[in-house]
Amino acid sequence: MESLSNKKKQLEIKPLNFWERAYLPAIAKGLSITMSHFFKKPVTIKYPEEKREFSENFRGMHSLKRDEQGRERCTACGLCALSCPAEAITMTAAERQKGEEHLYREEKYAAVYEINMLRCIFCGLCEEACPKEAIYLDGDIVPSDYLRKDFIYGKDKLVEAPLNQ
Amino acid sequence: MELIDLLIKIALIIVIFVISLVVAMYSTYAERKIAAFFQDRVGPNRAGPWGILQPLADGGKMFLKEEIIPTNATSFLFIVGPSLAILTACIGSAVIPWGQNLEIGGRVIPLQVTDINVGILYIFGVVSLGVYGIMIGGWASNNKYSLLGAIRAASQNISYEISMGLSIIALLMVTGTLSLGEIAKQQHGFWADGYFSWNVFKQPLGFLLFIVCAFAETNRSPFDLPECETELVGGYHTEYSSMKLGFYLFAEYINMFISSAVMATLYFGGYNFPFMDLIHSPNLVAILGVVALFIKIFMFIFFFMWVRWTIPRFRYDQLMDLGWKTLIPLAIANIVLTGIFMTFFK
Numbered sequence: 218m219e220s221l222s223n224k225k226k227q228l229e230i231k232p233l234n235f236w237e238r239a240y241l242p243a244i245a246k247g248l249s250i251t252m253s254h255f256f257k258k259p260v261t262i263k264y265p266e267e268k269r270e271f272s273e274n275f276r277g278m279h280s281l282k283r284d285e286q287g288r289e290r291c292t293a294c295g296l297c298a299l300s301c302p303a304e305a306i307t308m309t310a311a312e313r314q315k316g317e318e319h320l321y322r323e324e325k326y327a328a329v330y331e332i333n334m335l336r337c338i339f340c341g342l343c344e345e346a347c348p349k350e351a352i353y354l355d356g357d358i359v360p361s362d363y364l365r366k367d368f369i370y371g372k373d374k375l376v377e378a379p380l381n382q
Numbered sequence: 383m384e385l386i387d388l389l390i391k392i393a394l395i396i397v398i399f400v401i402s403l404v405v406a407m408y409s410t411y412a413e414r415k416i417a418a419f420f421q422d423r424v425g426p427n428r429a430g431p432w433g434i435l436q437p438l439a440d441g442g443k444m445f446l447k448e449e450i451i452p453t454n455a456t457s458f459l460f461i462v463g464p465s466l467a468i469l470t471a472c473i474g475s476a477v478i479p480w481g482q483n484l485e486i487g488g489r490v491i492p493l494q495v496t497d498i499n500v501g502i503l504y505i506f507g508v509v510s511l512g513v514y515g516i517m518i519g520g521w522a523s524n525n526k527y528s529l530l531g532a533i534r535a536a537s538q539n540i541s542y543e544i545s546m547g548l549s550i551i552a553l554l555m556v557t558g559t560l561s562l563g564e565i566a567k568q569q570h571g572f573w574a575d576g577y578f579s580w581n582v583f584k585q586p587l588g589f590l591l592f593i594v595c596a597f598a599e600t601n602r603s604p605f606d607l608p609e610c611e612t613e614l615v616g617g618y619h620t621e622y623s624s625m626k627l628g629f630y631l632f633a634e635y636i637n638m639f640i641s642s643a644v645m646a647t648l649y650f651g652g653y654n655f656p657f658m659d660l661i662h663s664p665n666l667v668a669i670l671g672v673v674a675l676f677i678k679i680f681m682f683i684f685f686f687m688w689v690r691w692t693i694p695r696f697r698y699d700q701l702m703d704l705g706w707k708t709l710i711p712l713a714i715a716n717i718v719l720t721g722i723f724m725t726f727f728k
């Protein structure tokens with residue numbers, strides 16, 4: 218039958234000739250190939266010291282942003298947690314008190330905001346869901362650690378450094 | 383034998399023992415580095431500069447790992463296996479001539495532990511004992527994979543020992559002696575009587591057969607079927623852990639070192655190097671000879687590793703085919719050809 222792509226190729230299976238059966242020429246060829254690699258520059262990137270260049274839309278660790286006056290943008294609406302396919306985000310909301318206007322932009326803010334980095338799949342849906350432009354995945358690779366509990370990142374690790382620093 | 387001679391012998395034995403262990407230790411490092419270079423990687427580089435403390439770290443890890451003897455294993459034989467493997471690996475070095483005699487203060491110090499007149503037979507005996515370590519260990523583990531690995535090791539070593547022995551016979555016809563010291567002496571310099579003096583030029587086919595068999599005897603790739611991880615988990619050392627496993631792995635590297643030394647001595651002139659007659663101080667010649675021998679040994683070790691990271695493993699039936707249907711007939715033909723050559727041209 219005619220094959221659809223017309224790319225069918227009939228292979229000929231010949232018995233091995235003497236030199237092929239003697240292995241040695243093939244072995245010598247293989248040895249010369251590996252030897253040519255011996256002097257090539259290694260392609261290894263020695264990770265913690267050297268880093269591969271990230272692409273522009275690389276999604277790394279999350280950061281919770283501040284606005285121009287250094288106030289936290291997040292209003293604890295929970296949309297990010299809702300959109301998260303891995304259910305990695307939890308938060309506790311609190312009401313802004315008098316005198317805290319310089320800390321939080323909206324009347325409601327996240328007192329606790331935690332992302333479990335072991336659950337997160339870095340899909341970036343939280344970033345897309347956020348109405349306040351409060352969360353971005355613009356950080357580095359999440360570093361390794363020894364204990365599971367240390368992968369639950371709280372506000373101390375997520376919130377951007379204050380402006381005046 | 384005088385006391386001082388005895389002390390010198392003991393010192394020599396200790397030095398050789400330490401050297402074989404250090405060489406084996408750093409062969410593990412070299413293997414990983416060389417493998418890395420062949421695969422465009424950098425290899426171990428964290429422990430010390432360029433990772434040169436890696437073997438120490440590996441050894442320390444081996445010592446500190448938990449010692450496990452499976453419930454159903456025969457515990458006595460389970461321990462005897464690796465002990466025998468490492469023992470036979472270490473005693474092979476006794477008959478290798480490491481250099482010419484040194485002369486210090488009127489005393490002649492031979493750089494060979496013992497020059498018995500059946501040196502080659504001794505090496506053969508030790509090599510064939512070596513397989514018992516693997517066999518006993520694999521059998522005592524009471525595990526299917528270990529047993530299969532052990533059976534493979536045994537049948538492979540037996541098949542390849544034959545062609546190894548036959549390839550040696552042709553060499554013996556040329557040299558006329560079984561003593562390794564004598565064979566090394568005969569290959570003096572590089573050029574003698576209008577021909578190369580090294581045996582590899584007199585026995586090229588014999589050397590080829592010998593090196594193929596040496597790969598098989600040391601269980602190195604492409605003949606590493608006894609520990610073939612894709613089929614047999616870990617082969618004969620599947621059940622082993624901690625330093626007992628370390629001994630098995632270590633024995634492989636010592637074996638590689640010793641068989642490189644044997645090949646260098648039998649075929650590549652041993653401690654002889656070209657233009658050695660131009661140097662007049664005999665002690666300097668002896669020391670340079672030791673250096674030359676070690677350079678040859680390291681080249682062989684490099685070759686072992688080069689082959690390992692190039693050639694895929696043979697299938698078991700191909701291995702047996704190669705051993706029985708190719709190498710043995712070739713070895714016999716080599717003997718006949720050597721005989722004809724010696725009768726008509728000498």
Ligand code: SF4
Pocket residue numbers: 297300301302303304305306332336337338339340341342343344354
């Ligand atoms: S990146 Fe995706 S998985 Fe990670 S927290 Fe955001 S929504 Fe969840």
Ligand code: SF4
Pocket residue numbers: 290291292293294295296297298346347348349350351352
């Ligand atoms: S980060 Fe954005 S989406 Fe998530 S709770 Fe805060 S404001 Fe809402």
